[in-house]
Amino acid sequence: MDTPTLYAHWRDVPAGAWRWPHFSPAEIACRGTGELLVHPQALDALEALREALGHAPLILTSAYRSETHNRRVGGARRSKHREGTAFDIATGNHHPTVLRDAALGVGFQAAAWYPKQTFVHIDLGPPRTWGAPFPPRPVVHAEDATRFPPEATRPAPARVTTAVGGGATAVATGAGAVLETFDGDAARVAVVALILLVAAGVAAAWRLGWLTERAR
The missing domain is CATH 1.10.287 (Helix Hairpins)
Structure with a gap:
């Protein structure tokens, strides 16, 4: 298993060291400082999640957080964002339940609801969940969309x-x-x-x- 690597800024990541084609170092880096902790296992799971969702784009609202930024946004002291193993994913283009179930199916162990902020939190564990579920939303299957276009x-x-x-x-x-x-x-x-x-x-x-x- 690859060892996590810390970079003072996402621009410091060597081009040959980044193997996740659907995500960029800037997307995974801390939003406040640009610092980046590359956790290969978490990023492999993130790529697997995108594939499980039919290669639909994942909009990350938060990934790795530096200690300074995590404190500024009120994150938990031991937040998994600090370890580079947590991602907050917007639900604008994904059904929350489908997103959560797919994440648990590819290796993520924790999932949390944030309906007011319209995102789902996932991380590598330990297994746990929190937050009130999203309001009911119909699931549109691909075959239905083809037979009955909107x-x-x-x-x-x-x-x-x-x-x-x-x-x-x-x-x-x-x-x-x-x-x-x-x-x-x-x-x-x-x-x-x-x-x-x-x-x-x-x-x-x-x-x-x-x-x-x-x-x-």
């Missing part, structure tokens, strides 16, 4: 907008023609009738579009 299940506002816009144009054009043809009360009655007719047509078009979307 675009196919959303309303089609463009159709409604087009129908309404077309109706408005028809009303304006028709009203002008009626006023040119008739005078007085007869013209007003004819315009009102035209407006009601076009409104009924727009409503029918919208209803048809809604039913079409529901049938998908």
Whole structure:
């Protein structure tokens, strides 16, 4: 097993010594000082996690922390971030439960929820967990996304907008023609009738579009 190596700054890491292609030394380094502790076992597990999640990017909000920075952000005195074996991963592009289960499956032993801060903490152990779970969130499986893409299940506002816009144009054009043809009360009655007719047509078009979307 490789021995952890401490660098005064992430820029000091020799290019040939970095073997984790999906992460850079800057991502793993301390956010406050640039200091970096390279823990090969933890980084190997991080790469394995990315692969387990279908190679989807992992957004790290915190990795290694220097003693100074850990104290500044209120981290625990014996935080695993200080050992370079802990990572906080944003959940914007990952389901929290899927992320946690995948992490435990590739060698991480501890996982914690931070729903307000929208990240999941993982580290190499010892086994433990803490924090309130995230609010329920549906899990979208890859095969479902392929069969029912989000675009196919959303309303089609463009159709409604087009129908309404077309109706408005028809009303304006028709009203002008009626006023040119008739005078007085007869013209007003004819315009009102035209407006009601076009409104009924727009409503029918919208209803048809809604039913079409529901049938998908």
